[in-house]
Amino acid sequence: MTCKEFLAILDDVIDESISPGMRSEIEVHLRKCGHCEVVFNTVRKTIEIYRCHELYEFPAEVSESLHNAIMDRCRAAKGDSQSS
């Protein structure tokens, strides 16, 4: 396996949607190629970091009022559709 071939299936490797035969081919390549090993590990870490850190938290101080505003608008829409 070449680095180019590894890169072409990198997403499948990360998403663990590869066959067992392909997996052993990849393991052989990663043992030989330090660059691909770094790319593989750091892409995995990139995803993990973004998954674990909620960058935009739902603001607790407005969540209830936002929720109520949504439901009020839906209630009004329901009323409109029933009266028409």
Add this chain to the structure above:
Amino acid sequence: MSTIQPVAGQNEQHPDVALVERVRAGDLSAYDTLVRKYERQLFRISQHITQNREDAEDVMQDAFLKAYEKLDQFQGNSKFYTWLVRIAVNESLMRLRKRRTGKVVSIDENIETEEGSVPRDFADWAPNPEQNYNQAELAETLKKTIQGLPEGFRVVFLLRDVEGLSTEETAEALGLSVPAVKSRLLRARLQLRERLTRFFKKKMPPVAPRGSEAEA
């Protein structure tokens, strides 16, 4: 009124299907349950796209209202959440367009860039590199890094890797083909990795000046 079928390929009915049926039958409390279930995710997605908290709050309200009003158009051949995300993404892009005074904003723009399609920086990262930053610094770094991605890459990465939609669901939510989602996802992942390497790579020990050993 059309009947919602379970998502193709799944034997068990998704719990949202029964809730949607109840809403269609006039039970608003079932919609309250759906809103509570997905409001946090919708807010996050809208904020990532609009990069503005007020816009995200407006988008979230508009998206839930639109979904409620158009519920009869929901065919049930996709998950309710995927359908909801599609509405929120479109509302977010419309909001961005307004903010950018009419400039067309779509997830197709800026995708021709070749940046990051091939890895260039092969420096390994420090173990648990995020521990070298406090929470505020880390959040700022992660925000700036993802905001630097082209829109079309950022949204795909967000839905697929952060929000956990499948490739097919991401394609459906964004109106893209599966190969287009796969191609953008790879490039988004590589570009983010490349940019984060600047912050997270192992610190190399300082090199001793030439001749220092002889002098010591």
